[in-house]
Amino acid sequence: MTFKNINGRPIGTEETTDGVVHYTCNPPNQEVLEEHGIIELGEKFDIGNNEVLLIPVVLFEEHGKRIDTIEAENLLTQLSRR
Numbered sequence: 001m002t003f004k005n006i007n008g009r010p011i012g013t014e015e016t017t018d019g020v021v022h023y024t025c026n027p028p029n030q031e032v033l034e035e036h037g038i039i040e041l042g043e044k045f046d047i048g049n050n051e052v053l054l055i056p057v058v059l060f061e062e063h064g065k066r067i068d069t070i071e072a073e074n075l076l077t078q079l080s081r082r
Contacts, residue, residue, distance in 0.1 A: 010045045010052050013069040020055045022072040027053065028080040036079055 010023040021041065027033070027050040033040065039054040055072065063078060065071040 010042075010047070013067065013072045015057070015067050016054075018054060019057055020060065020067055020072065022053050022055055022069070022076075023051060024053060024073065024076060025051065026073070026076070027051065028076050032076075032079050032082075 010021075013020060013022045015021075019039075028038075030050075032038070033050070033053070036059055037056050038059075040049040040052070041054050042049040042051040045052055053076075055075070057067070059065075059075060059079070060067055060071070063075055065075050
């Protein structure tokens with residue numbers, strides 16, 4: 001996975017076969033994550049569990065978002081405001 005910088009910290013957004021892996025410094029609350037099937041992965045990177053998320057691709061499709069870092073942040077913000 002090319003999702004880490006030279007210091008091993010996660011960066012950006014990457015589509016995988018399991019969904020979209022996204023690093024965020026502003027994660028939604030636990031309720032939003034659970035409601036939308038978003039999985040926390042941060043512990044795998046030795047950081048806060050909710051700082052790296054596995055977002056289902058279908059959420060991007062349902063909300064008309066491209067799979068990239070800005071759109072992932074916009075999607076998480078949109079889901080949090082519901």
